[in-house]
Amino acid sequence: MAEVVLSGVGKLFGEQLVVRNVDLRIADGEFVVLVGPSGCGKTTTLRMIAGLEEISEGELRIGGKRMNEVHPKDRDIAMVFQSYALYPHMSVRDNISFGLRMRGMKKAEIESRVAEAADILGLSELLERKPKELSGGQRQRVAMGRAIVRKPKVFLFDEPLSNLDAKLRVQMRAEIAKLHKRLSTTIVYVTHDQVEAMTLAERIVVMDRGVVQQVGTPLEVFTHPRNRFVAGFIGSPAMNFIPCELGEGPSLSGQGFRLRLPEVHRAAVQGRAGKVELGIRPTHMRVASEKAAGASDLLPAQIEVREPMGTETYVYLSFAGQMLCVREEAGFAAPVGAKVELELDLMAAHLFDGQSGEVIF
Amino acid sequence: MRTLAPILLLSLLAPPAAGQDVAEVELWHSYRERERAALEKTIRDFAAENPRIRVKATFVPYDAYLDKITASIPRGHGPDVFIVAHDRIGGWADAALIAPLTAYLPPGLLDRFFKKTIDPLTYRRQLFGLPTSFKSTALFYNRALVPEPPRTTAEMIALAESFRGKLDKNGEPVYGLVYEHSSTYFHAAWLFGFKGQLFNSRGELTLDHPGNAESLHFLHKLVRELHLVPEDVTSIKVTSLFNTGRAAMVINGPWFRGEIDPGIDYGAALLPEIAQSGIRARPFVGAEAFLLSAKAKNPEAAFAVMEALTRDSAARVRCLEGFQPVANVKVYDDPAVRADPVMQIFREELEYAVPMSNDPAMRMVWVPLDHALGNVAAGRATPEQALAEAQQRAGSQIAEFRKSAALKGGDTGHDEFVRAILWGLGGGLLTLLLVMAVLWKRVKRGFAEAVRQRSAYAYIAPAMLAMGLLVFVPFAVGLGLSFFHYSQGEYYYAGLKNFSDILSSREYPITDSFSFYYKLFVTIVWTVSNVFLHLVIGLGLALLLKNPLLKLKGLYRVLLIIPWAIPNYITAIVWRGMFDADEGVINHLLGLQGFSWWNSPVSAFFANLVCNCWLGFPFMMVVSLGALQSIPKDLYEAADVDGASRWRKFRHITLPLLKPALFPAIILGVIWTFNMFNVIYLVSRGAPNGSTDILVIEAFRWAFERGDRYGYAAAYSTLIFIILLVYTLITNRVTRATEGAFE
Ligand SMILES: Nc1ncnc2c1ncn2[C@@H]1O[C@H](COP(=O)(O)OP(=O)(O)O)[C@@H](O)[C@H]1O
Numbered sequence A: 001m002a003e004v005v006l007s008g009v010g011k012l013f014g015e016q017l018v019v020r021n022v023d024l025r026i027a028d029g030e031f032v033v034l035v036g037p038s039g040c041g042k043t044t045t046l047r048m049i050a051g052l053e054e055i056s057e058g059e060l061r062i063g064g065k066r067m068n069e070v071h072p073k074d075r076d077i078a079m080v081f082q083s084y085a086l087y088p089h090m091s092v093r094d095n096i097s098f099g100l101r102m103r104g105m106k107k108a109e110i111e112s113r114v115a116e117a118a119d120i121l122g123l124s125e126l127l128e129r130k131p132k133e134l135s136g137g138q139r140q141r142v143a144m145g146r147a148i149v150r151k152p153k154v155f156l157f158d159e160p161l162s163n164l165d166a167k168l169r170v171q172m173r174a175e176i177a178k179l180h181k182r183l184s185t186t187i188v189y190v191t192h193d194q195v196e197a198m199t200l201a202e203r204i205v206v207m208d209r210g211v212v213q214q215v216g217t218p219l220e221v222f223t224h225p226r227n228r229f230v231a232g233f234i235g236s237p238a239m240n241f242i243p244c245e246l247g248e249g250p251s252l253s254g255q256g257f258r259l260r261l262p263e264v265h266r267a268a269v270q271g272r273a274g275k276v277e278l279g280i281r282p283t284h285m286r287v288a289s290e291k292a293a294g295a296s297d298l299l300p301a302q303i304e305v306r307e308p309m310g311t312e313t314y315v316y317l318s319f320a321g322q323m324l325c326v327r328e329e330a331g332f333a334a335p336v337g338a339k340v341e342l343e344l345d346l347m348a349a350h351l352f353d354g355q356s357g358e359v360i361f
Numbered sequence B: 001m002r003t004l005a006p007i008l009l010l011s012l013l014a015p016p017a018a019g020q021d022v023a024e025v026e027l028w029h030s031y032r033e034r035e036r037a038a039l040e041k042t043i044r045d046f047a048a049e050n051p052r053i054r055v056k057a058t059f060v061p062y063d064a065y066l067d068k069i070t071a072s073i074p075r076g077h078g079p080d081v082f083i084v085a086h087d088r089i090g091g092w093a094d095a096a097l098i099a100p101l102t103a104y105l106p107p108g109l110l111d112r113f114f115k116k117t118i119d120p121l122t123y124r125r126q127l128f129g130l131p132t133s134f135k136s137t138a139l140f141y142n143r144a145l146v147p148e149p150p151r152t153t154a155e156m157i158a159l160a161e162s163f164r165g166k167l168d169k170n171g172e173p174v175y176g177l178v179y180e181h182s183s184t185y186f187h188a189a190w191l192f193g194f195k196g197q198l199f200n201s202r203g204e205l206t207l208d209h210p211g212n213a214e215s216l217h218f219l220h221k222l223v224r225e226l227h228l229v230p231e232d233v234t235s236i237k238v239t240s241l242f243n244t245g246r247a248a249m250v251i252n253g254p255w256f257r258g259e260i261d262p263g264i265d266y267g268a269a270l271l272p273e274i275a276q277s278g279i280r281a282r283p284f285v286g287a288e289a290f291l292l293s294a295k296a297k298n299p300e301a302a303f304a305v306m307e308a309l310t311r312d313s314a315a316r317v318r319c320l321e322g323f324q325p326v327a328n329v330k331v332y333d334d335p336a337v338r339a340d341p342v343m344q345i346f347r348e349e350l351e352y353a354v355p356m357s358n359d360p361a362m363r364m365v366w367v368p369l370d371h372a373l374g375n376v377a378a379g380r381a382t383p384e385q386a387l388a389e390a391q392q393r394a395g396s397q398i399a400e401f402r403k404s405a406a407l408k409g410g411d412t413g414h415d416e417f418v419r420a421i422l423w424g425l426g427g428g429l430l431t432l433l434l435v436m437a438v439l440w441k442r443v444k445r446g447f448a449e450a451v452r453q454r455s456a457y458a459y460i461a462p463a464m465l466a467m468g469l470l471v472f473v474p475f476a477v478g479l480g481l482s483f484f485h486y487s488q489g490e491y492y493y494a495g496l497k498n499f500s501d502i503l504s505s506r507e508y509p510i511t512d513s514f515s516f517y518y519k520l521f522v523t524i525v526w527t528v529s530n531v532f533l534h535l536v537i538g539l540g541l542a543l544l545l546k547n548p549l550l551k552l553k554g555l556y557r558v559l560l561i562i563p564w565a566i567p568n569y570i571t572a573i574v575w576r577g578m579f580d581a582d583e584g585v586i587n588h589l590l591g592l593q594g595f596s597w598w599n600s601p602v603s604a605f606f607a608n609l610v611c612n613c614w615l616g617f618p619f620m621m622v623v624s625l626g627a628l629q630s631i632p633k634d635l636y637e638a639a640d641v642d643g644a645s646r647w648r649k650f651r652h653i654t655l656p657l658l659k660p661a662l663f664p665a666i667i668l669g670v671i672w673t674f675n676m677f678n679v680i681y682l683v684s685r686g687a688p689n690g691s692t693d694i695l696v697i698e699a700f701r702w703a704f705e706r707g708d709r710y711g712y713a714a715a716y717s718t719l720i721f722i723i724l725l726v727y728t729l730i731t732n733r734v735t736r737a738t739e740g741a742f743e
């Protein structure tokens, strides 16, 4: 077990810098999730940690030792590939024990480790099968088994659940969490699915276009996004963004509305003016009741779609040429096409600079 | 009858009376270029004078010539008259393919020919042909190097020795004497000059005659003791050395004149007198003659054509324009012919020459005696040992041949051959039905499928039909043939005798190079070593080509596939040249000039192996490359993380995942190599003594070099087929267990 430290790590493919200047300190035993849209450089970063991709700039340390030039096999890491990369001609047992055999471990020791891993992962019945005789979830487990028997310092997971169906994904997610608790090994986990990130991570690293946007606990990242990208990426359904003008008052004005900022935010916008974006999560908006209608701090909108989810209903409304999503009670019944007004909880809202996307509050 | 002949002739040659039919005579020949032009001219002259006989001349390429004649005459659509060398006469007369001319001969007609050209056309006291020309060898020399040709062998040796160590202006060695010393045809001059003989007066084989042995001692002296003649000699080499001024003297026939470079000032001389025996060297002479088909539609007209085309006037045209040493005595007195000293030399050489025997048994002497000559020239055997072995070999083949000839007289013949084919077809069909019965369920499903996919099957029907005709029919015929015995144009049912003879190694001890088991052993060693090397080289190159750091991959890939793209017989001929003892680039590079690769089974085998590896690795490379590309990259990455070394990744990932692709390639490679005729036939040519021949070549040789044992050869082929069939069935079972790793 060990600490993983990336300092100023970058990756060049030819001329193109696909990962730049990543500074990250992953504590011993920590579960860190790299999350970001497809193509943002997550896999590349993970592969640099694994040693499968050369580090173009910066330094990688594992357990305090510089690893840039160290061969993957000597980094004491284990990796679970997105494709699982199971050896198709070997039985499950041979797949799992391959790394141990390559390291010349004693037969008896291998046996007991394989048995242990198979037990943890529920593979004991399947040890003699070939990968092609397994289901997707079973293959995934074998890939994990191959990683855990080695008892490495660091586990690296590259989108391990992306090839599974939704239900299995939820189940495996839980198993991975359980596994981490049991082994308490350092884990670096890559996914493009923010739900997976939120549910698994002790700390989340949000990446976009090769750059780390924010690092923090799931709650931090959710409640205090550093910029518009993080705010929009984390949370489901995604945050609503309303372009507006920051003006006197201080107030926000846009097409057919004018909102006064509550007291708590005054300090943050002191001395600012011009284009901004108001970010507000669906949970922080409500369709105003008949009585409140006509009050000043409301947004006029029209109901387009209702998505009843059972415990709640998501309502999609058109407002000034864009769609807004609002979370409502399960019993919400206003008809599609109805013209309504939206009530905003500005205390919980965020404001982003219209140019840089940096958070203002 | 004899008295009638001249009258018949006259009536035919007279101008046609109104309303009389024109007789058509079909004439076949394999003459080319000058000889062909001259022949056609004499035919035109004949046509101008004889409007009542129309001669239809057909050129047939030599390669197919003899077989075509043998095959077409019995079926009645062959030539009426054809030109051929005399040595096949005995066999064809026995098989009644040709008719004796005695009945048509006017008295005195034969006086126009040299007697030596008539004798070889006589078989069992009957004349079977009218000679056109004769061909023997003589000594050609380069006037720039040899001012005066040698008269005796002592002079010849002294002269040749004077070239020892001599280099031409390019620094290449010049040889005193070059000829195909290990060929019976060329050696015959010395053999008869030493008073040796092939058959005695009773027609018994006498290869171990003391004169023969003396001639082989002489050969040994020329090649091994004095090193006057290069070890490896082919006819191409003779020509090229002479044409580049690097051979002072060569021994060759009249056809050689057409091959000599115009820039070489050459002369011809009689072969020298042999110092030890006091008589001249006596080369073989072969007569070429018009033969009359036994099935000629109008034999009188056909004979009239033969007679007219062998008159002095026609012979003069062939001599002067076709450069043929013609068989007509008077032509040599013609002033124009007198002016050609080379032609006069050949005429004079005829005085000493020995006609080649036209006994069919002679055809079984050539190869064993060639081997004996090769063994002595290479120092592998003493003349006495070599001849004893040749006597034994040729003797047993002739005995077999005569025994089967004695079978003749039963009520069999071509009907039997037809029956053989029917047997084969019937057997094949029965096997097919049997297989269908065993696999009935699958067959039923297959038929149902075929009905459903009617149009698809209609599209492939022509191809299936062609495949059936081209593969199944010959196969069935071959199979049928293996139960029969061929003798002189007819087939006799032999049951399983061919197989039992082969498998019990009846004629030869098991360790003899003629035994089936010896050949099987060679074939297996050949196959295993080849396929192993093809695989190692092909896979190695494929791994190199996959290396991400390698530049210009596409170029290398194309270059490496080239050996595969060139027809393999051309490659084989090129390698044969490259392995030449004196001129070959390989010996030059290795500094081994003079080392003959064909002298020992191991080196000859090695040369074959090198050539076939060159031909064979690209296939394995292409297959491996394709299979390598289909292995996902992340398996290697996973193995990297798992701590596998380069070798272990190869051993535990690459190899097992290549298996499904390589197995079929190996099966194919084994089958191709097992039956790789071209390379061995053209590179080592079986040398020494057939020890590098493999089973298919052996089948070929039994059919065409050892007395027409077609049935025996067919049985060989059938055995080869069975071996490969069993092999394929076994390996198929093994592969099925390994296939489909990626599913
Ligand atoms: N071997 C490569 N050569 C060139 N570009 C690459 C290579 N691998 C990845 N990239 C590029 O780098 C960027 C990041 O890729 P990756 O790390 O795989 O993204 P993801 O976050 O989806 O895992 C992408 O734009 C991709 O096209």
Ligand SMILES: [Mg+2]
Residues within 6 Å of the ligand: A042, A043, A044, A159
């Ligand atoms: Mg990725």
